[in-house]
Amino acid sequence: MTLGDFPDAWYLILSSRLIPDLDGGYTISALARAGQMAEAGAAPLLLTVDPGTVDAHAAHRATFVERGVAAAPGMFRNLFDEAAAPDGGAAAWVRQAAREGGADPAFEYRSVAGGAIELPQVADPDWHLTTAPIVIRDAAGEPVGVVDGFGALYRAWLTSLASGLRAENDRPIVVICESRQLGELIVGWGDDRVRIVHTVHTIHLEPPYREDSDLNALWRRWFEISPRFDAVLWPTAYQRDDVRDRFGAVANDLVAPHAVVGPKVSVPSIDRDAGRVVVLGRLAPGKRLGHAIRAFARVSAEVPGARLELWGEGAQRADLEALVVELGLDQVVTLPGLTTDPGAVLDRAAVYLTTSAFEGQGLALAEALAHGTPVVAYDIRYGPRDMLAGGGGILVPDGDEDALVDALRRVLTDAALRERLSTEALDAATTLSPARAMQTLAAACAEALSRDRRR
CATH class of the missing domain: 3.40.50.2000 (Glycogen Phosphorylase B;)
Known part of the structure; x- marks a missing residue:
């Protein structure tokens, strides 16, 4: 371009x-x-x-x-x-925006920009809409006026x-x-x-x-x-x-x-770890990773060598680790933490799995396609249906853990299916090119x- x-x-x-x-x-x-x-x-x-x-x-x-x-x-x-002047106090553009006035005693304030600005502490989900005065100070720390809220x-x-x-x-x-x-x-x-x-x-x-x-x-x-x-x-x-x-x-x-950028050369299916299933994302309730773990308990009992890696960090780590232990999966399910090289994770994987309840698009799924990694995904709003319309994975009815187990079992045990899905994934990823x-x-x-x- x-x-x-x-x-x-x-x-x-x-x-x-x-x-x-x-x-x-x-x-x-x-x-x-x-x-x-x-x-x-x-x-x-x-x-x-x-x-x-x-x-x-x-x-x-x-x-x-x-x-x-x-x-x-x-x-x-x-x-x-850029709000602080080099010699202290507020920069010229901030001072010019200020009008006469002072702090609102109904709010507590915090100092930012090296003391040039004091922001009201607004305890409201719509804090950004407040017109509570923002205090502007000069180099001596004296107030020179206020700006009416964050928008201004x-x-x-x-x-x-x-x-x-x-x-x-x-x-x-x-x-x-x-x-x-x-x-x-x-x-x-x-x-x-x-x-x-x-x-x-x-x-x-x-x-x-x-x-x-x-x-x-x-x-x-x-x-x-x-x-x-x-x-x-x-x-x-x-x-x-x-x-x-x-x-x-x-x-x-x-x-x-x-858009996502794929590797210059994709890893063929035959060179991947045939039993490795990976998830990439926050360990958060909306990702429904309990579904992934429970489904994998059944998959691992039927597919020797199958392993699940949940890459990421988040508030649900302890709960997910407890579920892994409860189901006796600590030898086949791991939570390795964050990765700064998701491409390397995807290049080793036989399957990328997503059990999210919702997405905007699903960036990790897009990256999986760009790396030729077959996908198993719940059919949710939004992302998987659009990105898998041309193939590259298996869409599962939202929340259907039985169908999730069946899809994972099929992909992990059928090398020809994995190869076909990998080829389709690379084709699908062209619609997501930069x-x-x-x-x-x-x-x-x-x-x-x-x-x-x-x-």
Whole structure:
């Protein structure tokens, strides 16, 4: 892909935070998008608004670069890193955004940005919507005024950043917003030369995750404002179509799966460990790993040499370890912890297993396909149905542990089936290639820039 595919513009990828080994696939996919855009010549900046320290942010960026998931620390910028002036106190853009006023005594405050800013501690799930005053201080530590809430602070930073970029090269700006909360706060940003492309990472439904299930509370306001974004990128057609059926079609919704990069040479089925089944992801309730362990208790009794590896960390580790011991599986089921090389795990595996109750797309499943690893997956909202539509694995009715056992047994005991599924997996992964993802994104940006902003 060449630079000509992306319109001539500044590209800003806006995320709430990017911290190694936190937020699962969200962090991985946001970084991957930035890297793929950089390779395509779009030269994006990665913007975050978490109020960590400069040293902490530097350490996070160094880790990403070391792991090869970010090209260079210089592509990252953080609001609170840039809120402090070199000689102390708040930077000029923060002071200019402030009005007269002081702290609200109803809140406790914490000092950030080297003492330049004091943030109210808001104990509310919708903390980001507060207009409680944020206190701005000068180099002597004296208050110079307040900014009315996080939204006003974020927009002031973006306005200043946009002004600086245009002084360097006067061209339009495309913001790729990776967070619903941030989308709510910037949708009213009144800059005619800014376009906002909003991505989606997760499911919008509450249990039992049917098309008519209640909306997740975090999504309710978002759906009201979503037509105002210049484009909305859904990771699967299944989710986009569910949303259209419920809310009606809109002109700005596109299907744009998160892309994955496969190895240059895939490992043939014959060279893999024929009994190895792997899971990659957080050890969290939504992954329903108890299903995987219980099913594997039955599989291992019938398939000599079968082993299950649950890679990841999370709050359910102790419970899962206890279940392994309870079922007498400690010789065949292991929890190795986190891996920084998921490709190596997938290259050894005969099967990738997912028992999630829900996904946005399922990044680990996409990686399995890219590595030619056959998949066994529950048919859930969202991801497996779309990605396995052309083969590469076996879809199992959601929650059916008997069918899960049968599918695992079939794949583990049939070398010809594993080989066929491996070939199909590699073919299926071509629909998730970075080149295709960047073509879709570039087209969305070009369309957005070709007309007036929607918001």
